[in-house]
Amino acid sequence: MRAIRLHARGGPERLVYEDAPLPEPAAGEALLRVYAAGVTPTELTWSETYQTPDGHERLPTIPGHDVSGVVEALGPDVSDVSLGDAVYGLIAFPRDGSAAEYAVVRAGDLAPKPRTLDHVHAAAVPISALTAWQALFTHAGLSAGQRVLIHGAAGGVGVFAVQLARWRGAHVSATASARHHEFLRELGVETVIDYRTARFEEVLRDVDVVLDTIGGDTLERSWNVLRRGGTLVSVAAPPPPRPARDAGTRGIFFIVEPSRAQLVEIGELIDAGQIRPVLNAVLPLARAREAFERGQAGHVRGKIVLRVDDSEATP
Numbered sequence: 001m002r003a004i005r006l007h008a009r010g011g012p013e014r015l016v017y018e019d020a021p022l023p024e025p026a027a028g029e030a031l032l033r034v035y036a037a038g039v040t041p042t043e044l045t046w047s048e049t050y051q052t053p054d055g056h057e058r059l060p061t062i063p064g065h066d067v068s069g070v071v072e073a074l075g076p077d078v079s080d081v082s083l084g085d086a087v088y089g090l091i092a093f094p095r096d097g098s099a100a101e102y103a104v105v106r107a108g109d110l111a112p113k114p115r116t117l118d119h120v121h122a123a124a125v126p127i128s129a130l131t132a133w134q135a136l137f138t139h140a141g142l143s144a145g146q147r148v149l150i151h152g153a154a155g156g157v158g159v160f161a162v163q164l165a166r167w168r169g170a171h172v173s174a175t176a177s178a179r180h181h182e183f184l185r186e187l188g189v190e191t192v193i194d195y196r197t198a199r200f201e202e203v204l205r206d207v208d209v210v211l212d213t214i215g216g217d218t219l220e221r222s223w224n225v226l227r228r229g230g231t232l233v234s235v236a237a238p239p240p241p242r243p244a245r246d247a248g249t250r251g252i253f254f255i256v257e258p259s260r261a262q263l264v265e266i267g268e269l270i271d272a273g274q275i276r277p278v279l280n281a282v283l284p285l286a287r288a289r290e291a292f293e294r295g296q297a298g299h300v301r302g303k304i305v306l307r308v309d310d311s312e313a314t315p
């Protein structure tokens, strides 16, 4: 099969478009014919991209953890999916990914592709939507009527966080550069703050939940806007110790986990028109290096996706 691989740790310059062996599904796994793969630019810096779960070097490695495709073959003991199913999912991090014509995925991590999306749009969903879901609902327990601040709201995770928080009935504030403001208001953000010209802690206070996708100074200053008992959840870095005056607040960092059940719910929300993926750009698999470079340059709106199967007469 044709695949994007890295033969050594590094950045987008290490990505090679070449032939690779067709992977075989083991027990509990499905072989997918990949139609589209989402790009997560930061994954090239993660140790999981180059290691097995028990820490051994895993090279060459295929990037790409968002996948949308069709089940081509099954290993033993698979009951979650059937041959020919159109599915989408988050491929666990210490495994070869979706930037290839075929990928082997744990069948229990796959869910039916939302029927209203083609594969390219479906591949923009799993990591970003699951991260937003788990941050807001699993970890922060966001509920209707609460106030949430989302940092990096126009990015891959942010656009789903905004929509899921609105769906839950929360009041959403956000930070983003000015060129995203109109777009974010259309998505349902009530207060948008340009992080380049204003300090969010001078605009907001008594927020119930902050979702941080930026880290650094943004994360550290976020304690200042929380109400007593509020939650700061970051997917960028562990929150630094909270200042003594902010007793009663809590800080959380977590790594997103695959979840078939959550992807089913997210797919139902998409098919009901409640939330939608936002595409930044669609490039062919052969141009993966350019896709990762664009992502790493930052300031993207939504998600960059690799189209793997050009024929896409979408099943």
Ligand SMILES: NC(=O)c1ccc[n+]([C@@H]2O[C@H](COP(=O)([O-])OP(=O)(O)OC[C@H]3O[C@@H](n4cnc5c(N)ncnc54)[C@H](OP(=O)(O)O)[C@@H]3O)[C@@H](O)[C@H]2O)c1
Pocket: 042, 043, 127, 128, 131, 151, 152, 153, 154, 155, 156, 157, 158, 175, 176, 177, 180, 195, 213, 214, 218, 234, 235, 236, 254, 255, 256, 257, 295, 298, 299, 300, 301, 302
């Ligand atoms: N822990 C986990 O499980 C997990 C899961 C998924 C992602 N992540 C991490 O989460 C981070 C975000 O991922 P992503 O896919 O959403 O990234 P992304 O698509 O690159 O989005 C980042 C967004 O932040 C904006 N931004 C940049 N600097 C900002 C600042 N100082 N304040 C507010 N907004 C700013 C950017 O656009 P503008 O500057 O134009 O506004 C961009 O829209 C990455 O570090 C990623 O590795 C972690």
